[in-house]
Amino acid sequence: MKKKWNVLLLGSGGREHAIAHSILKSPLLDSLKVYPGNGGFDSELVIPPGILGWKPTDKKNFQDYIKGKFDLVIVGPEDPLVAGVADWCKEIHIPCFGPSAYCAQIEGSKDFAKKLMKQANVPTAKHETFSDFDSSWSYVQKQGVPIVIKADGLAAGKGVTVCTELQQAELALKEIFLDQKFGSSGEKVVIEDFLEGEEASVFAICDGEDFILLPTAQDHKRAYDGDKGPNTGGMGAYCPAPIANKLVMDQVSQDIVAPILHIFRTIGQPYVGVLYVGLMIDKNSQVKVVEFNCRFGDPETQAVLQLVEDDLLNIFYQASNGKLKSLPEVKISQDSASIIVLAAEGYPGDYVKNIDLKDFDKARSENDDVIIFHAGTIRSADGNLLSSGGRILGIVNRSKTLAESIDKNYSFLNNRSIPSTFYRKDIGRRAL
Ligand code: AMP
Ligand code: GLY
Numbered sequence: 001m002k003k004k005w006n007v008l009l010l011g012s013g014g015r016e017h018a019i020a021h022s023i024l025k026s027p028l029l030d031s032l033k034v035y036p037g038n039g040g041f042d043s044e045l046v047i048p049p050g051i052l053g054w055k056p057t058d059k060k061n062f063q064d065y066i067k068g069k070f071d072l073v074i075v076g077p078e079d080p081l082v083a084g085v086a087d088w089c090k091e092i093h094i095p096c097f098g099p100s101a102y103c104a105q106i107e108g109s110k111d112f113a114k115k116l117m118k119q120a121n122v123p124t125a126k127h128e129t130f131s132d133f134d135s136s137w138s139y140v141q142k143q144g145v146p147i148v149i150k151a152d153g154l155a156a157g158k159g160v161t162v163c164t165e166l167q168q169a170e171l172a173l174k175e176i177f178l179d180q181k182f183g184s185s186g187e188k189v190v191i192e193d194f195l196e197g198e199e200a201s202v203f204a205i206c207d208g209e210d211f212i213l214l215p216t217a218q219d220h221k222r223a224y225d226g227d228k229g230p231n232t233g234g235m236g237a238y239c240p241a242p243i244a245n246k247l248v249m250d251q252v253s254q255d256i257v258a259p260i261l262h263i264f265r266t267i268g269q270p271y272v273g274v275l276y277v278g279l280m281i282d283k284n285s286q287v288k289v290v291e292f293n294c295r296f297g298d299p300e301t302q303a304v305l306q307l308v309e310d311d312l313l314n315i316f317y318q319a320s321n322g323k324l325k326s327l328p329e330v331k332i333s334q335d336s337a338s339i340i341v342l343a344a345e346g347y348p349g350d351y352v353k354n355i356d357l358k359d360f361d362k363a364r365s366e367n368d369d370v371i372i373f374h375a376g377t378i379r380s381a382d383g384n385l386l387s388s389g390g391r392i393l394g395i396v397n398r399s400k401t402l403a404e405s406i407d408k409n410y411s412f413l414n415n416r417s418i419p420s421t422f423y424r425k426d427i428g429r430r431a432l
Helices: 014-023 056-066 078-083 085-091 101-108 110-119 133-143 166-178 246-266 300-307 312-320 358-366 402-414
Strands: 005-011 029-036 072-075 127-130 147-151 160-163 189-193 198-207 211-213 222-224 228-231 236-239 272-281 287-293 336-344 371-374 377-379 385-387 391-399
Touching: 005 014, 005 312, 014 029, 014 300, 014 312, 014 371, 014 391, 056 085, 072 085, 072 312, 078 085, 078 101, 085 101, 101 110, 101 272, 101 287, 110 127, 110 189, 110 246, 110 287, 127 133, 133 147, 133 166, 133 189, 147 166, 160 166, 166 189, 198 246, 198 300, 198 312, 211 246, 236 300, 236 402, 246 272, 246 287, 272 312, 300 336, 300 391, 336 402, 358 385, 391 402
Parallel strands: 005 029, 005 072
Antiparallel strands: 127 189, 147 160, 147 189, 198 211, 198 272, 222 228, 236 336, 272 287, 336 391, 371 391, 377 385
16 A cells, blocks of 8 residues: 555635645645635645536546546535545545545435435434425425425525524525526425524544544534524534533434444445534434535534544545544544634625735734634735635634633734624634
């Protein structure tokens, strides 16, 4: 076996910047390439835009480009996984850290995930699936509110409506079925009971048979303080989450991850990569699954990875080769980590672009307290750092306590004023 690996990392978010930050420290890394990357990556790491893609028509080009060049492909986001990039790698015998298209349906189709949970006896909200407006709307009227309406397919985090009024539900169903707001992702709709409790994200690193649970994080999905405003991809997170006690983690292992991996394995479709378990935890520490994702969460990962003391690249490589068992127990720090997301004014709706970020560029080399992970940033031709996305940067700190970690992040951010941006001021307040 080769001693060092050439690695390709797919994705462009803060999550991928954090993954790169961890694996660049690995003595097992020969070289890293990133596609498409963002303004935070050194330019020599980045494969230029337009070279790779994940539409079915891109398959041959993708395989021709990576063949013989890489020993491992790590996939950050869900889109390439749902499209089948892991299968493309497997066909040309390159290990891939990420599930096959079949397994990625666990995120790509809410109906698939619900059926799987039923089969595996995984605790989750009661649901029904519909494929037209009339029957779904009459079901909602019978059930009453609160109720949750979910477009079946990928919808960039916008496909779920938690309805507290019937009118809201009617509008959501009309948008899905009549306006076809989500295109083919809205051909079916999953309608499920509203769950009460506190949410948490757990990442299981899976090799098809065995798995490792990383410490639990809590995300902040709403745009504004006090959990107000529209849902976003996530405005901040912290780790570990005090709510995830031993009882919670035992349920995640025994009642959720193990049975799901078992079903995939028995049908000859072993699940390799991250299984993201979105939990609702009630006041008695009983858990139910709100959603599965086939990848790491963003921004939770940026905090979680700061607590992993072992070689992340080796963990990914062994998982991708079905060999997690060969690793000793993964060392996890007892510290805490947190991330605050800096977003562009208007996000998650239409947001301001091309915001000048030179203050953060300078701060990167000046500040030891925080790590700055880039998300929606680009470098202009003359080398200036500009915003290009809604979530621009994540400010991350690891400290002995959560209070200290959050404090350090806020003292960094509060000392800077960047026009046309905003961030939540209450990340982690619940845990404190
Ligand atoms: P999902 O994409 O399925 O995670 O849903 C997005 C968000 O909607 C979740 O993070 C929850 O905040 C909320 N949500 C989804 N399903 C439910 C449910 N059954 N009960 C309460 N809230 C839910
Ligand atoms: N932060 C939520 C997600 O990655 O889906």
